[in-house]
Amino acid sequence: xxxxxxxxxxxxxxAGVSTALVSYVINGNEKEKRVGKEIAIKIREIAKKLNYEPxxxxxxxxxxxxxxxGLVIADxxxxxxxxxxxxxxxxxxxxxxxxxxxxxxxxADKAWDLIKVLMNRQVDGFIIVASEHSxxxxxxxxxxxIPFVLLDRHFPGLNTDxxxxxxxxxxxxxxxxxxxxxxxxxxxxxxxxxxxxxxxxIKGYQSALEENKIEAKKEWLAEVEFENLENEVKRAIDGFxxxxxxxxxxxxxxxxxxxxxxxxxxxxxxxxxxDFAIVSFGQAEIFELYYCPITYLLQPxxxxxxxxxxxxxxxxxxxxxxxxxxxxxAKLIQxxxxxxxxx
Amino acid sequence: xxxxxxxxxxxxxxAGVSTALVSYVINGNEKEKRVGKEIAIKIREIAKKLNYEPxxxxxxxxxxxxxxxGLVIADxxxxxxxxxxxxxxxxxxxxxxxxxxxxxxxxADKAWDLIKVLMNRQVDGFIIVASEHSxxxxxxxxxxxIPFVLLDRHFPGLNTDxxxxxxxxxxxxxxxxxxxxxxxxxxxxxxxxxxxxxxxxIKGYQSALEENKIEAKKEWLAEVEFENLENEVKRAIDGFxxxxxxxxxxxxxxxxxxxxxxxxxxxxxxxxxxDFAIVSFGQAEIFELYYCPITYLLQPxxxxxxxxxxxxxxxxxxxxxxxxxxxxxAKLIQxxxxxxxxx
Numbered sequence: 001x002x003x004x005x006x007x008x009x010x011x012x013x014x015a016g017v018s019t020a021l022v023s024y025v026i027n028g029n030e031k032e033k034r035v036g037k038e039i040a041i042k043i044r045e046i047a048k049k050l051n052y053e054p055x056x057x058x059x060x061x062x063x064x065x066x067x068x069x070g071l072v073i074a075d076x077x078x079x080x081x082x083x084x085x086x087x088x089x090x091x092x093x094x095x096x097x098x099x100x101x102x103x104x105x106x107x108a109d110k111a112w113d114l115i116k117v118l119m120n121r122q123v124d125g126f127i128i129v130a131s132e133h134s135x136x137x138x139x140x141x142x143x144x145x146i147p148f149v150l151l152d153r154h155f156p157g158l159n160t161d162x163x164x165x166x167x168x169x170x171x172x173x174x175x176x177x178x179x180x181x182x183x184x185x186x187x188x189x190x191x192x193x194x195x196x197x198x199x200x201x202i203k204g205y206q207s208a209l210e211e212n213k214i215e216a217k218k219e220w221l222a223e224v225e226f227e228n229l230e231n232e233v234k235r236a237i238d239g240f241x242x243x244x245x246x247x248x249x250x251x252x253x254x255x256x257x258x259x260x261x262x263x264x265x266x267x268x269x270x271x272x273x274x275d276f277a278i279v280s281f282g283q284a285e286i287f288e289l290y291y292c293p294i295t296y297l298l299q300p301x302x303x304x305x306x307x308x309x310x311x312x313x314x315x316x317x318x319x320x321x322x323x324x325x326x327x328x329x330a331k332l333i334q335x336x337x338x339x340x341x342x343x
Numbered sequence: 344x345x346x347x348x349x350x351x352x353x354x355x356x357x358a359g360v361s362t363a364l365v366s367y368v369i370n371g372n373e374k375e376k377r378v379g380k381e382i383a384i385k386i387r388e389i390a391k392k393l394n395y396e397p398x399x400x401x402x403x404x405x406x407x408x409x410x411x412x413g414l415v416i417a418d419x420x421x422x423x424x425x426x427x428x429x430x431x432x433x434x435x436x437x438x439x440x441x442x443x444x445x446x447x448x449x450x451a452d453k454a455w456d457l458i459k460v461l462m463n464r465q466v467d468g469f470i471i472v473a474s475e476h477s478x479x480x481x482x483x484x485x486x487x488x489i490p491f492v493l494l495d496r497h498f499p500g501l502n503t504d505x506x507x508x509x510x511x512x513x514x515x516x517x518x519x520x521x522x523x524x525x526x527x528x529x530x531x532x533x534x535x536x537x538x539x540x541x542x543x544x545i546k547g548y549q550s551a552l553e554e555n556k557i558e559a560k561k562e563w564l565a566e567v568e569f570e571n572l573e574n575e576v577k578r579a580i581d582g583f584x585x586x587x588x589x590x591x592x593x594x595x596x597x598x599x600x601x602x603x604x605x606x607x608x609x610x611x612x613x614x615x616x617x618d619f620a621i622v623s624f625g626q627a628e629i630f631e632l633y634y635c636p637i638t639y640l641l642q643p644x645x646x647x648x649x650x651x652x653x654x655x656x657x658x659x660x661x662x663x664x665x666x667x668x669x670x671x672x673a674k675l676i677q678x679x680x681x682x683x684x685x686x
Contacts, residue, residue: 068460076432076444082425089419089446093453098460101419101444103432110436117411117441121464259628266632284628285602289609291634 006050014046015039026052069099069312070118072111073129074153076103080255080282080301081129084152087305088127095313097124106226108134119146125316127151127308132195147315149324151308152299153197161315163308163326167197170297170330171204171251174279177295177332178249179212182341183277185220187240187247189233189257192223201253201281220247224257233260237268248277249338255282262290278337293335300328349393357389358382369395412442412655413461415454416472417496419446423598423625423644424472427495430648431470438656440467449569451477462489468659470494470651475538490658492667494651496540504658506651506669510540513640513673514547514594517622520638520675521592522555525684526620528563530583530590532576532600535566544596544624563590567600576603580611591620592681598625605633621680636678643671 008026012019017039024035025043046052069092073081081103089099100123102114108131115126115137125147130138135155141148142160154162178186188205191198202223206216222236240247252258258280265276272278272292280287280296287294311324351369355362360382367378368386389395412435416424424446432442443466445457451474458469458480468490473481478498484491485503497505521529531548534541545564552559565579583590595601601623608619615621615635623630623639630637654667 068464075429076419077422077426077429079420079422079425082422083420086418086420086446086448089448098456099445100457100460100464101446102442103429103444105429105432113441114443117443121411121443259632262632263628285606286629286632289602289605289629290632 006047006052008052010050011043011046011052014050015043017043022047065124065316066122067097068121068123069097069309070115070123070126071099071101071128072114072118072126073101073103074106074111074131076101078256079284080299081152084129084301084305087302088151088309091306091309095309097309097313104131106131108132108137112137115141125149125312127312129153130155130195132193145319147312147319149308149311149315152304153195154325156196159323161311161324163304163311163324164197164328165299165304165330166327167200167330168204168207170281170299170332171201171253172208173204173330173332174251174281174295174297175205175208176212177334178251178277178279178338179208179214181277181338182343183249184214185245185247186214186249186251187220187222187236188251188253189222189224189236189261190253191257192225198253205251219243229256230260230263233257234264237261237264241268248275248341249273250276250278252278252280252282255280255284258282258294259284259286262286262294272337273339274342277339277341279332287333287335290337292337295335295338296333297330298333299330303328349390349395351395353393354386354389354395357393358386360386365390408467408659409465410440411464411466412440412652413458413466413469414442414444414471415457415461415469416444416446417449417454417474419444421599422627423642424495427472427644427648430645431494431652434649434652438652440652440656447474449474451475451480455480458484468492468655470655472496473498473538475536488662490655490662492651492654492658494647496538497668499539502666504654504667506647506654506667507540507671508642508647508673509670510543510673511547511550513624513642513675514544514596515551516547516673516675517594517624517638517640518548518551519555520677521594521620521622521681522551522557524620524681525686526592527557528588528590529557529592529594530563530565531594531596532565532567532579532604533596534600535568541596548594562586572599573603573606576600577607580604580607584611591618591684592616593619593621595621595623595625598623598627601625601637601639602627602629605629605637615680616682617685620682620684622675630676630678633680635680638678638681639676640673641676642673646671 008019008022012022022043025040071088075081085101092099104111104114111131111134127149129151130153138158150160150162152164154164190202209216224232224236252261278294280294283298287296307326314321351362351365355365365386368383414431418424428444435442447454447457454474454477470492472494473496481501493503493505495507497507533545549559567575567579595604621637623637626641630639650669657664
């Protein structure tokens with residue numbers, strides 16, 4: 001931001017050493033070149049005093065790296081992803097990388113546009129929260145040997161690095177908790193989505209029912225479309241309410257589903273947990289601040305983000321690093337919305 | 344994503360025309376070059392059939408443009424900014440631009456790192472939600488004639504393009520509404536922040552009190568630090584509660600302040616609006632879903648985002664475009680939290 005940019009030459013002049021020596025120190029090669037410790041410190045201090053800014057382009061050309069990570073996420077307006085973006089950014093910055101983010105609105109073609117734009121701009125690698133139908137893109141990146149790691153969602157058919165939550169286990173735990181609290185008619189509202197993480201949430205719920213000798217009735221599972229979400233959730237809840245022997249507990253497979261569900265439950269003047277006990281995926285302030293705090297599956301957002309950066313940087317620094325595939329545990333946070341059923 | 348990239352030559356061969364003709368059509372110059380309508384349609388269809396992908400780099404080199412916008416926002420984990428990012432993206436995409444986002448955690452030095460990274464990657468311009476102490480950066484961009492527009496926050500001392508909310512008026516309206524509802528002891532919790540938008544929110548509140556012949560007591564204004572937010576908000580509320588003649592209504596200058604305030608009010612088992620009537624800035628599902636829905640100032644997020652893209656693209660296409668400075672009105676959404684005081 002100086003009127004005139006400070007160069008290595010300026011630093012060399014001030015320090016009374018050669019420009020080459022300054023370059024060794026600034027680029028972190030002083031050990032290899034056996035530069036004395038004191039002179040290295042002196043050069044760094046002068047660089048700081050003069051507000052020297054290393055020329056990122058020149059640095060990139062030398063190292064073949066840009067020290068930039070592309071983060072492609074499915075939907076920036078979803079607080080889970082917005083918060084994980086924040087974690088990825090903090091961690092990457094700690095490691096000397098800048099993150100540039102793109103959001104694809106859960107659309108594979110938009111994701112592909114973003115990946116192309118970011119590849120053109122030469123990011124060193126990608127962290128990707130994948131959207132439906134994006135397997136082809138992922139395969140393409142793999143073929144081109146572009147370093148990437150999938151975050152939060154992965155494709156079991158594709159052998160890639162990934163860092164995600166164990167969704168089957170989380171959903172199983174949530175459903176089993178409701179059973180333990182005395183509920184045996186449990187509905188699940190999920191997305192109609194051909195994605196592994198969503199399938200796992202459905203399967204975990206069904207397995208918990210079956211292993212507890214409860215038939216997982218087909219009509220207890222409502223799969224709704226992402227488009228027109230509000231009405232789809234209303235219709236699902238209306239459907240439950242019309243059933244004989246209706247579900248008395250509900251699971252929501254995502255935060256967005258829960259918000260819409262709770263809004264409609266309020267509108268109908270139904271009470272949680274008396275009319276519907278609730279367990280939800282996702283996380284949001286609303287789960288704490290709702291009149292009846294909501295039991296939810298806390299995904300290890302911080303650990304997921306940090307680990308994804310870690311895996312990606314290993315990959316960037318050594319493309320032959322073996323695959324890392326991590327499934328992390330979600331934690332069930334028990335609150336009022338799933339308290340013991342009054343018989 | 345094809346094994347072999349389709350070129351204009353391939354399209355020309357298939358269509359039985361010259362490569363030059365294909366180029367005119369693909370680059371949208373057919374009118375100027377008087378290409379027949381039918382042949383243009385045929386070329387486009389073949390391009391589509393063959394999955395032709397224009398080479399973005401080549402296109403950029405020709406036009407000197409990258410069709411990419413850098414969006415630098417203060418904090419991606421704040422839902423207001425995450426949602427405005429979504430609007431900017433949708434609008435930019437409609438106009439043929441891709442948005443890459445960086446978040447700076449309300450730190451000017453991080454913002455500057457991001458702007459440099461994005462400049463190196465040659466975005467055509469910036470939409471910036473500025474953070475404190477970033478005037479120097481903004482001035483630098485202006486001097487370098489890099490197209491940019493400030494969004495949501497601006498610096499009155501700097502004559503730049505901006506699109507923001509009229510924060511003075513919004514805050515005035517919120518406070519006056521509380522007065523009309525019978526409250527005359529009104530506290531404001533704001534950030535201790537040297538930013539125009541925050542000053543305006545404070546001034547609007549003070550003016551509404553004074554113009555209604557209520558002394559704006561110094562101790563009714565709590566300015567809290569962004570760091571250690573939770574405890575700072577608690578301390579502010581504790582302070583109010585200890586006063587003789589304590590405030591019976593509270594305004595929160597941002598969503599983050601409101602969330603922390605409401606959490607503490609719940610913890611203290613105080614009731615809204617009986618113990619504290621409330622009006623807040625920002626927007627969040629919680630304002631609807633709280634047991635006592637919260638009155639808030641709805642900022643025109645959609646209009647702000649769309650207008651910012653519009654102003655920036657005009658600037659990109661003609662650097663000599665005169666300045667556009669827009670202040671939009673927030674709308675007071677009246678709910679239960681500010682209902683008429685029971686005398």
